[in-house]
Amino acid sequence: MATSLSPSSTPLSPIQLSVLQRKRSSNLFAVAGIFSIAIALMTLIALVLQLFIQGFPKLNWQFLTSFADPEASLAGVLAALVGSCLVMLVTAATAVPVGIGAGLYLEEYIARNKFSALIEINVTNLAGVPSIVYGLLALGLFKYYFNLGESILTAGLTLALLVLPVVIVATREAIRAIPSSLREAAYAMGASKSQMVFDHLLPYAFGNILTGVIIGLSRAIGETAPLVTIGALTFIAFLPDSPIQSGFPFISFEWLKAPFTVLPIQMFNWVSRPEPEFQVNAAAAGIVLLSLTLMMNSIAIYLRYRIQKNLKW
Amino acid sequence: MAISSLSEAIAAPPRKQVIRRLKERFIESLLFLCAFSCVAVTIAIMVILGTESIGLFKTVSVWEFFTGTEWAPLFEPAKYGILPLVCGTLTTSAIALFVAIPIGTTIALFLSEFASQKVRVWVKPILEILAGVPTVVYGYFALLFVTPLLQLLFPDLPGFNMLAAGLVMGIMIVPQISSMSEDAMRSVPDELREGSYAAGATKLQTAWNVVFPAAFSGVSSSYILGISRAVGETMIVSIAAGLQAKISFNPMDSAATMTAYIVQVSLGDLPHASIGYQTIFAVGFLLVSMTLIFNTIGHWLKRHYREQY
DSSP states (O other): OHHHHOTTTSOOOHHHHHHHHHHHHHHHHHHHHHHHHHHHHHHHHHHHHHHHHHHGGGOSHHHHTOOOOSSTTTOOOHHHHHHHHHHHHHHHHHHHHHHHHHHHIIIIIOOSSHHHHHHHHHHHHHHHSOHHHHHHHHIIIIIIISOOOSBHHHHHHHHHHHHHHHHHHHHHHHHHTSOHHHHHHHHHTTOOHHHIIIIIIHHHHHHHHHHHHHHHHHHHHTOOHHHHHTTOOSOOOSOOOOSBOSSTTSBOOGGGGSBOOOHHHHHHHHHTSSOHHHHHHHHHHHHHHHHHHHHHHHHHHHHHHHHHHHOOO | OHHHHHHHHHHSOOHHHHHHHHHHHHHHHHHHHHHHHHHHHHHHHHHHHHHHHHTHHHHSOHHHHHHOSOEETTSSSOEEOOHHHHHHHHHHHHHHHHHHHHHHHHHHHIIIIISOHHHHHHHHHHHHHHHHSOHHHHHHHIIIIIHHHHHHHOTTOOSSOHHHHHHHHHHHHHHHHHHHHHHHHHTSOHHHHHHHHHTTOOHHHHIIIIIHHHTHHHHHHHHHHHHHHHHHOOHHHHHHSOSOOOOOOOTTSOOOOHHHHHHHHHHSOOOTTSHHHHHHHHHHHHHHHHHHHHHHHHHHHHHHTOOOO
8 A cells, every 4th residue: 555655666546547548648639630731731742743743844935835736745835824814804803893892782781681691691602602503504694695605704704703702701801800990980070881981991901802802813713614614625726816906996805705725624634635745734734723823822821911910900 | 040041951952962872872782783693693503504404304304313323315325314423423522521521620629729829820821722722733633643542552443433533532621621620619718628627638638528519510510511512523523533424332433423424514515405415404403402402501500509608
């Protein structure tokens, strides 16, 4: 009995044993947590390495400035790169104003009633609709009902539907974070509601909205499925008309009607071919695509970091 | 006299006031139109998917569509049983969740209960990057990296298989589950943790027996939204899982999912209102109904089972 009281030389008491065991399993779980993060991180690294090892030799100026070609070594991504940029332009030009408008209405104007609940549920559900369904909607509505064809306009509008919920949610969160003292101060100075919203709320929310918009666009630029369903071409050996013309009226919208291809579609086309040379092309296109999305994502992450650091209410 | 002119001024506002009020009404209705566009999109999805697929059910009975075990609408004789596609979708989604739920939950528990602020600041952006990788790149990765790697383990594995597609899809969903679950866990008030520590519990016991159950509504809603994401995922499965529609729950098999079928048909040039064209809308209709059900359950769980502290 006396020996069990001296802690150093004897076996541990049941309580000490239990503490030790529980601590050990707790530490084991922490290791499991680190391991899980490592799996995610390793996947990311493996993905980037695989792309670079296979695609880096192909990644040169010639690849960026050539059109698609049946000969793998001559093919490039010029048409896809230009197509992606133009489609994003249409997407941003439509989704951003509508999304911000919707977000403002839902936060500042709407009366709380059944109708507001309906719109609320709608926005959350739209964010969860699979992207390919938007493609089917575009196929039936834009291509066959509005007769817009397989054009840059159709593609831009399709992706705008996809980005819209993201912009709305970002706008609402940004507006909600602004303290009501700011609204009251604006009203106290005699501002009308729209003056308060557009001259005070919107500028303050701008940074956060911009972050959301960039994240939404970075998702849209990598979207493939909805554009496959509307029938994007993969073999395009010309550029659409330039939006800026040398003659009167200097701005042309002919490019909106042009057939197009985009980076993810070009990559999908190359991946699905059996020849290994085209898979090299796919990897190179993947590097370009991944760099674009990562760049947009890091801008967004940096912006958010700066805003969180500087903004103190 | 002065008073009456003042009341007159109030009763008959100057032109400027009227214009200002009109402008307010105009802006409000413009913003309302923006908000209403969401409802319009939902209605449009339902109407388009409904009207474009209705023609199919003139040739095929609804019963045959939902219970047939063969899917070959573009061949002779055409078969219109959607079960093989549903089966492919369920199998790949199940593999994905088998990966995503344990890893996502572990990461969430680790980040919210074990990790220091510094670790969190570094890990979260990395997870966000993982979530931002385009799905077509994931598809390439599944086909040309994961499948050859798995073939070292299982030499019989075909080049297109549901296992690789499902595994990669799982990794893709991890960030969604981990970040939503972590948000839910971090909103559990500290008093609960302190109570647990005071009773002598370790970090793991607190995390598992106190925080996890308290955050369960948010965590389970993240699982269900993850399911919905897996069901709707398109590019990974159409690149890496194969395009043959067949009933098989074996991960080593290649099989088409609902989304992969839509992509496969869209790649060919289908004439408007042909039977093939109608089938992709019918499949899309089923797809959107499935995800709608999952999303509704997910959001409902989040709202109605939120613990009140």
